[in-house]
Amino acid sequence: MSDWDDNGKSGWGVPERPAGPESSTGREAPENSRDWKLIEKLVMSLQSEQRRSRRWGIFFKLLTFGYLFLLLFLLRTPVTDxxxxxxxxxxxxxxxxxxxxxxxxxxxxxxxxxxxxxxxxxxxxxxxxxxxxxxxxxxxxxxxxxxxxxxxxxxxxxxxxxxxxxxxxxxxxxxxxxxxxxxxxxxxxxxxxxxxxxxxxxxxxxxxxxxxxxxxxxxxxxxxxxxxxxxxxxxxxxxxxxxxxxxxxxxxxxxxxxxxxxxxxxxxxxxxxxxxxxxxxxxxxxxxxxxxxxxxxxxxxxxxxxxxxxxxxxxxxxxxxxxxxxxxxxxxxxxxxxxxxxxxx
CATH class of the missing domain: 3.90.226.10 (2-enoyl-CoA Hydratase; Chain A, domain 1)
Known part of the structure; x- marks a missing residue:
């Protein structure tokens, strides 16, 4: 049984790089190669941004936790001498x-x-x-x-x-x-x-x-x-x-x-x-x-x-x-x- 369905998609659901028109030499057209590289850069940039957002999220969570801890300490500590x-x-x-x-x-x-x-x-x-x-x-x-x-x-x-x-x-x-x-x-x-x-x-x-x-x-x-x-x-x-x-x-x-x-x-x-x-x-x-x-x-x-x-x-x-x-x-x-x-x- 073939791993490919009638529409030419992998049965495992993994998208493949779309096939573009080839030149007379059988190679991929230059403009399609550049488009694909731009897409790869965009995906990498999005992943980097996500990692950066997660790090900042952790930082602000720790900061909030520290603030709440300090507030609890102040509430339990006499303010006056x-x-x-x-x-x-x-x-x-x-x-x-x-x-x-x-x-x-x-x-x-x-x-x-x-x-x-x-x-x-x-x-x-x-x-x-x-x-x-x-x-x-x-x-x-x-x-x-x-x-x-x-x-x-x-x-x-x-x-x-x-x-x-x-x-x-x-x-x-x-x-x-x-x-x-x-x-x-x-x-x-x-x-x-x-x-x-x-x-x-x-x-x-x-x-x-x-x-x-x-x-x-x-x-x-x-x-x-x-x-x-x-x-x-x-x-x-x-x-x-x-x-x-x-x-x-x-x-x-x-x-x-x-x-x-x-x-x-x-x-x-x-x-x-x-x-x-x-x-x-x-x-x-x-x-x-x-x-x-x-x-x-x-x-x-x-x-x-x-x-x-x-x-x-x-x-x-x-x-x-x-x-x-x-x-x-x-x-x-x-x-x-x-x-x-x-x-x-």
Missing amino acids: GLGGVSTTSGSHTAMVTINGPIASDKVASADNIVSALRNAFEAENAKAVMLRINSPGGSPVQSGYVNDEIERLRQKHPDKKVYAVVTDLGASGAYYIAAAADEIYANKASLVGSIGVVGGGFGFTGLMDKLGVERRLYTSGENKAFLDPFSPEKPEEVDFWNQVLETTHEQFIEEVREGRGDRLRADEETLFSGLIWTGEQARALGLIDGLGSPGSVARDVVGAEEIVDYTHKRSPIRKLVDDLGIAIGSGLFDAVIESRLEMR
């Missing part, structure tokens, strides 16, 4: 609050965050004492003052709980302002402690503007509204006034250190309050700290409650992810370059 430090033990412990990094209203070490953690630590029923673990260069005198005042208030409210400040790497300026409110201060022998001073600075661009041919046009209502404008020449009377502000803030700092340390200070005030910074070993000799130790040794040997429970304000996972990715990079660049800032450091 919170407090740590729920004691898991029925015994006594040392409640720890960490002050890490610059002290400022827009930083993790803001007064709001630190004060909330301190209140939580003081109110913990099983907390035998509160320990401030400090590693900070200082920062805003306002934020540091808020924390200092709150520590004094909480000490009066909870007279049975002492406060111990432990400096790790750095406890300078505003960080020492906070530490001065503690009952006792400890540090490592190589820690950096002190820097009891105030600084306020900015930039002046008048020379650069002259070179570039830029003219400053500033319109104000109020004689001192453009006080210390970085694009205008300095005025001696404004500099004198600003120095008075710095001196007043410095005196407030000194007064808090005097009140907190009392007769434990063992050096002349001109040296202690000059803005210098010392090692932990030197600071102990000067009376700026009470002894050498670490958070663990202070909890064990001084407080008598070796277990440490951390009550520090915690960043939410989302906030931490955003910060780590650097989304907020440069958010304070204008303030840092243009504005004069008052800081304890």
Whole structure:
């Protein structure tokens, strides 16, 4: 039985290249050969396009899946920051609050965050004492003052709980302002402690503007509204006034250190309050700290409650992810370059 039907098609249903007119030599006509090659190219192009479409389809499906997974994660994760430090033990412990990094209203070490953690630590029923673990260069005198005042208030409210400040790497300026409110201060022998001073600075661009041919046009209502404008020449009377502000803030700092340390200070005030910074070993000799130790040794040997429970304000996972990715990079660049800032450091 023949594999071909009456119409000349294969019985297996496989189309054959159509037979075209042949030349006198028995070969296929050139124009038909070109047409067939064009058809083959078209078919190959369609197949390639299909493969490309499948790959993009897989990509977008994976992207959608990742988006849904992220959305589910966000729904199950707290968006706002919170407090740590729920004691898991029925015994006594040392409640720890960490002050890490610059002290400022827009930083993790803001007064709001630190004060909330301190209140939580003081109110913990099983907390035998509160320990401030400090590693900070200082920062805003306002934020540091808020924390200092709150520590004094909480000490009066909870007279049975002492406060111990432990400096790790750095406890300078505003960080020492906070530490001065503690009952006792400890540090490592190589820690950096002190820097009891105030600084306020900015930039002046008048020379650069002259070179570039830029003219400053500033319109104000109020004689001192453009006080210390970085694009205008300095005025001696404004500099004198600003120095008075710095001196007043410095005196407030000194007064808090005097009140907190009392007769434990063992050096002349001109040296202690000059803005210098010392090692932990030197600071102990000067009376700026009470002894050498670490958070663990202070909890064990001084407080008598070796277990440490951390009550520090915690960043939410989302906030931490955003910060780590650097989304907020440069958010304070204008303030840092243009504005004069008052800081304890």
